[in-house]
């Protein structure tokens with residue numbers, strides 16, 4: 292059984308087909324990049340996989356369960372237990388420190404554990420900045436905190452929508468290195484990006500156009 | 516770290532690190548609680564305050580002794596002629612003496628007065644129970660009632676001791692022709708039986724009145740009837756024997772010994788006199804009257820053996836200022852008495868008190884509503900301002916319940932802070948109002964602080980309901996839209 296199976300999924304806003312009969316399969320441990328022009332439906336798909344939205348039609352099987360038919364309460368549980376989210380705009384709670392932001396994720400998932408949260412910060416190289424508020428951190432640092440927050444509860448899938456869109460070269464590399472580490476540990480990664488360099492480090496790239504899967508490219512240089 | 520600790524950490528961080536916004540919410544709750552607490556304090560204190568205010572609604576003229584050692588009934592009668600009868604609303608005589616309550620080793624200022632008149636000249640008196648209507652009934656000031664713990668229907672035994680130095684009275688002389696006599700003795704169940712008698716020109720009993728209120732009405736009470744008392748008419752004191760009412764031997768013999776030990780009641784006597792009084796009313800006035808006992812004039816005369824002396828007469832006269840001045844001058848012409856004007860407010864309605872309380876209540880409700888609207892609006896703005904954060908929390912897996920709990924937690928925390936502030940400032944506010952409006956300070960009601968805190972927590976929780984509903988509706992997908 293595949294970890295994620297998207298079957299004939301459409302998402303229709305009025306007469307606009309944001310997603311049009313999409314079929315995608317993601318196996319456990321895959322590292323998938325999703326590319327495509329603006330408005331092609333990438334974020335819409337991420338929302339559906341991330342259990343924050345439901346498709347108009349079609350099935351989304353996550354661990355064999357069709358999440359498009361589940362209650363909001365169930366979706367909340369899936370978000371909490373199986374998914375780690377990383378956003379283009381970082382999104383931190385602005386009145387909580389870096390470590391507290393990570394603990395929020397633990398709080399909703401199970402129990403806050405400051406030690407563990409500090410360790411996760413250490414992993415993204417920000418242990419010294421643990422007591423800083425988001426406003427005292429650079430964009431790159433904030434995104435690294437968000438990566439730490441996404442991985443703190445050991446999710447099965449990490450969904451990242453343009454994680455490096457607002458980062459400079461150096462910070463982009465730090466984040467991509469972290470992704471590579473997570474991949475080696477067996478985490479499934481789905482990364483939306485405009486940046487070919489980010490797509491290049493993934494196993495395969497799915498290209499969306501007008502809400503359809505235009506093509507799927509396996510990275511020839513993967514593993515080299 | 517426990518979930519609760521993290522919850523508190525988030526809630527306090529939100530309040531402490533987002534100060535400016537929260538300060539507005541806190542301010543509105545604090546001000547609301549302040550006014551609320553202040554008004555409640557005043558609401559509770561209004562009867563006390565108004566009691567003091569209303570005292571001036573009653574008497575506006577008082578009669579006092581002038582030159583003479585004390586005021587007398589006849590002098591008062593004379594002085595009253597200066598006032599047209601139809602203008603006199605009420606005239607209340609007061610005679611003040613100290614009486615002892617031996618069993619408690621206390622002594623109290625006791626006023627002998629006319630209760631029908633009291634109600635006219637002191638409409639602000641508020642009596643729990645009723646005014647005395649019969650003999651041997653007492654109205655007890657609230658302060659005394661609390662001090663010695665008497666309640667309605669308690670019985671107080673009061674003793675009057677005349678000032679030392681009054682000459683000893685010769686018993687035989689006491690029973691001289693024309694004397695008025697009073698005496699008392701223990702009857703059944705140690706209850707006092709009081710007897711008064713008048714002697715004729717030859718020193719024989721002309722009339723006898725028995726007060727056996729402490730005795731069983733159908734049994735000992737028969738001794739009050741003429742069928743029993745008539746046997747004493749024409750006899751000289753002391754009397755040897757009594758024709759007892761059957762079944763009421765003790766009461767009958769008490770009447771006999773009361774007569775045989777009676778003393779003149781129409782002249783100063785140095786004999787201590789003790790009587791039992793039933794408490795029929797507890798008096799609240801907000802003034803010094805709460806420290807007094809009140810008995811009827813008749814009881815006062817019986818206790819002191821003096822029906823003539825008065826200390827002051829409070830009069831309520833409905834007349835213009837010029838007229839009043841004229842009356843006062845007229846009284847001044849007379850010997851031994853003078854009149855004095857007391858300032859009073861023209862409207863003499865005790866109903867103003869109820870109206871004032873209703874007004875305070877209404878204002879309290881309005882303030883409560885305004886506070887709620889204010890807090891609700893602020894919280895609404897807070898929710899809008901924090902849309903992203905709420906969406907993020909939901910995306911991270913926050914259930915609707917935890918979103919609710921977090922906002923409610925912040926609201927309640929604000930309510931707690933606002934309530935404490937309001938409780939403290941509210942007292943200051945009430946004090947300010949009280950001093951400026953009523954001209955007197957108020958007592959701090961410690962109970963009001965927890966009430967203010969609970970109330971403002973409830974109000975802010977209530978105000979948060981609608982904003983929280985909006986918060987819960989926020990779609991987690993907005994965080995991916997990157998607005």
Ligand SMILES: Nc1ncnc2c1ncn2[C@@H]1O[C@H](COP(=O)(O)OP(=O)(O)OP(=O)(O)O)[C@@H](O)[C@H]1O
Pocket residue numbers: 304307308309327328329330331332333334335336
């Ligand atoms: N809630 C909505 N209501 C109506 N139309 C929507 C809504 N959300 C998205 N769309 C439309 O669906 C289409 C796909 O949007 P989506 O956000 O998935 O694009 P995207 O591929 O993520 O683009 P970008 O690269 O700019 O982020 C767009 O045309 C967008 O206008």
Ligand SMILES: [Mg+2]
Pocket residue numbers: 333334335452
């Ligand atoms: Mg997008």
